[in-house]
Amino acid sequence: MPRPGRNTYSDQKPPYSYISLTAMAIQSCPEKMLPLSEIYKFIMDRFPYYRENTQRWQNSLRHNLSFNDCFIKIPRRPDQPGKGSFWALHPSCGDMFENGSFLRRRKRFKVMTSEHLAPSKPSDAAHYLQQQAKLRLSALGTHLPQMSSYNLGVSQPSTFKHPFAIENIIAREYKVPGGLAFSTGYPLHNQLTTAWPHMYSTSVMDSAAPISMTSSDYSAYGVPIKSLCHGGQTLPAIPVPIKPTPAALPHHIHAFLSNSPQSLSPTSPQTATSQSSPATPSETLTGPASLQSVAVH
DNA sequence: CCGTGTTTATTACGGC
DNA sequence: GCCGTAATAAACACGG
Numbered sequence: 001m002p003r004p005g006r007n008t009y010s011d012q013k014p015p016y017s018y019i020s021l022t023a024m025a026i027q028s029c030p031e032k033m034l035p036l037s038e039i040y041k042f043i044m045d046r047f048p049y050y051r052e053n054t055q056r057w058q059n060s061l062r063h064n065l066s067f068n069d070c071f072i073k074i075p076r077r078p079d080q081p082g083k084g085s086f087w088a089l090h091p092s093c094g095d096m097f098e099n100g101s102f103l104r105r106r107k108r109f110k111v112m113t114s115e116h117l118a119p120s121k122p123s124d125a126a127h128y129l130q131q132q133a134k135l136r137l138s139a140l141g142t143h144l145p146q147m148s149s150y151n152l153g154v155s156q157p158s159t160f161k162h163p164f165a166i167e168n169i170i171a172r173e174y175k176v177p178g179g180l181a182f183s184t185g186y187p188l189h190n191q192l193t194t195a196w197p198h199m200y201s202t203s204v205m206d207s208a209a210p211i212s213m214t215s216s217d218y219s220a221y222g223v224p225i226k227s228l229c230h231g232g233q234t235l236p237a238i239p240v241p242i243k244p245t246p247a248a249l250p251h252h253i254h255a256f257l258s259n260s261p262q263s264l265s266p267t268s269p270q271t272a273t274s275q276s277s278p279a280t281p282s283e284t285l286t287g288p289a290s291l292q293s294v295a296v297h
Numbered sequence: 298c299c300g301t302g303t304t305t306a307t308t309a310c311g312g313c
Numbered sequence: 314g315c316c317g318t319a320a321t322a323a324a325c326a327c328g329g
Contacts, residue, residue, distance in 0.1 A: 017319060036301065060320060066303050073302085083329065084301050 011048045018057070018064045021047070022071065026089050033074050033088035036062065069093075069110050 014021070025042035026034050034042070040058060043050045050057055065071045070093035074086040 019319085056321070059322075062300095062302065063304085063321080064319085065301095083299090 013049045014047050018061045019068060019070065021050075022061060022064060022087070023089055023093075026071075026087060031086075033086040035076075035082055035086055036065070036084050037082075039087065 016024075021043050022039055024046075025039040026032060028042060029038070039061065040054075043061075044054075065073075065087055070090045072088050072090050074088050076082065076085055
């Protein structure tokens with residue numbers, strides 16, 4: 001409306017938060033992690049609004065990356081060119097967004113507290129560390145497989161109950177192992193174009209798979225499409241986040257990690273103090289498990 | 298130096 | 314009105 005003859009919606013400010021936008025960007029790439037500059041690029045490519053005042057919104061975006069627990073920082077491989085780290089989504093942030101709206105998250109994502117996932121067995125800690133070592137290798141080595149989950153006791157960190165969740169929206173790009181499209185009849189296609197008028201249909205959106213869905217498909221709301229952020233598979237792939245996420249780890253594990261050469265930064269005060277919201281009442285994996293054909297354990 | 302990352306503060310808005 | 318979330322501004326540190 002600002003400029004009738006031109007791009008109509010396109011140069012309006014998209015109704016999505018920076019968190020949403022960032023999540024989109026991250027989810028849009030196969031590796032599920034992007035350097036800051038690529039996140040910028042993604043947003044600018046798709047949302048013309050953000051081609052201006054870059055200083056302002058990029059500052060805000062960086063603020064969000066650092067401030068929100070839902071983003072984790074992944075170190076760059078030494079031999080990889082470029083500045084800064086990669087950014088990824090925390091595996092447990094799948095249901096961050098309100099159903100049907102990206103304007104607001106349902107709740108600020110916080111890392112889980114130790115009470116919620118403490119393995120409590122030392123062997124678990126060892127196992128965890130082993131996995132982390134592998135993870136780091138795989139991530140820093142070649143490319144990440146698709147998704148990941150820390151899998152440290154947080155068996156079901158969250159469920160994908162929202163067809164409009166950011167991950168689901170972008171998810172059409174995903175190649176789920178075994179070729180299983182996770183789309184599963186969600187109202188993706190139409191909704192995308194209507195719900196995201198601000199977005200340019202570039203690679204992410206226009207490769208629309210032949211998903212025919214009707215409004216009746218909304219009944220799928222309760223279906224846990226857990227394949228994006230959590231990898232569906234039990235396969236963990238995300239490397240050790242730089243971000244401390246101290247509360248997320250059992251103490252003995254955390255102690256371990258502190259010794260890691262990665263030299264985690266000191267715990268962030270705000271994270272340590274509040275241990276609110278299990279964020280898992282949605283734990284109720286209701287839908288037909290047949291949908292994802294992936295182990296949900 | 299500039300891009301990146303962290304942190305604090307302020308303001309606005311919506312929900313309860 | 315309070316509280317939580319988000320947007321914005323700004324200061325600062327760090328590293329290539």
